[in-house]
Amino acid sequence: MGVSSTELDNLKEQFMQMKKESAELFRKITDNAFNKRPESGGWSAAECIDHLIATGSDYCDQYENALREVIAHDKKLTGELKYSWFGQRFINFVEPPVRFKAKAPKRWMPDSNINLNKAAAAYSQLQDRYVDLITASEGWDISKVKLPSPATKLIKFSGLEMLGINSAHQRRHILQAKKILNIK
16 A cells, blocks of 8 residues: 555545444434425425435545546555545535535435435435445546546546535534434
8 A cells, every 4th residue: 555645544434433323313214204394495304315325426426536637647645635625625615514504406305205224224224335435436536537527527636625524514514414413
């Protein structure tokens, strides 16, 4: 194995923590509670999770492209991975607490009436996919390739930034789901 990155280790830990937190959340609720929208409006906890599964799948696909490109161009890691100024600002924008709400692109709008067990399994598998991708990235400089965001081709992020954005995005919507369900 080549040079390791503290930032990749941190991200891997964050995705493993979200898997653990979500498993605890899923154990505490019923299908009805999971799918119930708040009286004040907005998404149900189920819709939050479904949205994370859809966005995560697209970002993982893009991340795999970034990793393939880095390996094909033999861009080995020689120091610590770093976020660009813009990438760090975007991560901060997505990070909870929510300061600004943005409408999800149509392709990432969640379904309604989602099976709790299926969603729990799919979300857990998504976290495993992130961890596997991060493990496969060890020794490669994933900050050296820029790919278009799955949300809009107008913005490009490095592979590292894609991971950071998704970690923050997941924390944002897991927190939203917990608030909806009144779980601390």
